Structure formats: structure tokens, C-alpha cells
Ligand code: SF4
């Protein structure tokens with residue numbers, strides 16, 4: 473049975489984490505959370521999360537950097553904004569989830585074999601390289617990187633049907649002017665730094 477950490481010692485709290493997430497999310501009000509739980513009770517995905525949105529906000533406030541950045545919660549967030557529009561303290565909880573995801577990718581601390589971050593990462597790689605997504609390539613990468621060969625075998629009949637009806641193709645999709653795409657991505661990166 474997996475035992476979740478319930479106690480954190482003061483010396484293990486990372487005092488800079490709250491400011492990092494405030495800066496990355498643009499949510500300056502995180503520390504006024506009153507732990508009312510409205511966000512968790514509004515969240516359609518909370519039942520699947522390892523920490524509820526209320527717990528995540530508390531953990532961010534209390535500098536539990538490692539636990540937060542390794543959590544499945546932000547990857548399960550459906551970006552429905554229910555928590556954010558209902559929070560009585562106007563905390564931008566959805567934006568906090570996005571910020572956590574970005575930090576987790578930056579630090580490579582996301583759950584490494586969990587399909588959602590792996591798919592995000594592989595999709596990003598394909599898009600930045602080719603300018604277009606190729607479904608078959610993406611699916612193959614996803615199943616191989618998550619080491620889910622059984623999942624690949626199970627999905628094969630569906631993939632075959634999609635192929636037969638022309639919904640997916642084996643051809644690698646690509647735009648013509650990749651050089652221009654790289655220039656745009658470079659400019660966006662420089663602008664965001
Ligand atoms: S709804 Fe807002 S104030 Fe209430 S626990 Fe969630 S983040 Fe905190």
C-alpha cells in the first residue's frame with residue numbers, strides 16, 4: 473500500500489517555492505487561501521487525484537516543492553476552471569496547475585511513465601520539429617515511452633479501423649517552411665524570458 477507523506481518538517485520546507493509558483497502562474501493571492509475546500513468539492517477530477525486542489529494549494533504555501541512537482545494532480549486537471557470561478561478568495565487555481573506542470577517539465581520531475589505528461593512532451597517535440605502532428609508516430613512514442621505494450625496491442629484494432637476509414641494515416645505530416653517555424657518559436661522563447 474502506498475503511504476502518502478502527511479507531515480513535513482520545517483527544515484524540509486522550501487520557502488522559495490511559493491514565490492516561484494506565484495511568479496509562474498501570475499496568482500499573487502495563493503497565500504490567502506482559507507482552506508475552505510470549495511475548489512476540491514467543485515473539481516470533477518478530484519476523485520482521481522493523489523492530492524486534491526485544496527491540498528495542492530496548501531502544499532505550495534508550505535513549500536512542499538518535491539511532493540507538488542511529482543504529483544499526478546496537475547496532469548489530471550481538465551482545465552475546466554470550476555475551482556477558479558468558485559474560489560471565495562479569487563485564487564487562480566487552474567493557472568497554478570499550469571504553472572506546476574511547466575515547472576515539473578522544466579525540472580523533469582513529472583510522473584515519468586504517466587501517459588498525460590509523456591503525450592504532452594512528445595506532441596511538443598513533434599510539433600516543434602515538423603509543424604504538424606502525426607497521430608501514428610505520436611501513439612507509438614506514447615506507448616513505448618510509457619512502456620505500455622499491452623495498451624498498444626489492445627488499441628491496435630481501433631488503430632486499424634481508423635486507418636481503414638482514412639481517419640489516420642501512416643505518412644509523417646510536416647509543413648513546408650520549417651525554417652520559419654523555428655524562427656517563430658525562437659522569437660516566442662526570447663520574448664518569454
Ligand atoms: S476554494 Fe480557494 S480559498 Fe477555498 S481552499 Fe480552494 S483555493 Fe483555498
Ligand code: SF4
Pocket residue numbers: 511514515516517518525548549550551552553554555556565566569
Ligand atoms: S480546473 Fe482543474 S483543478 Fe480546477 S476544478 Fe477543473 S479539473 Fe479541477
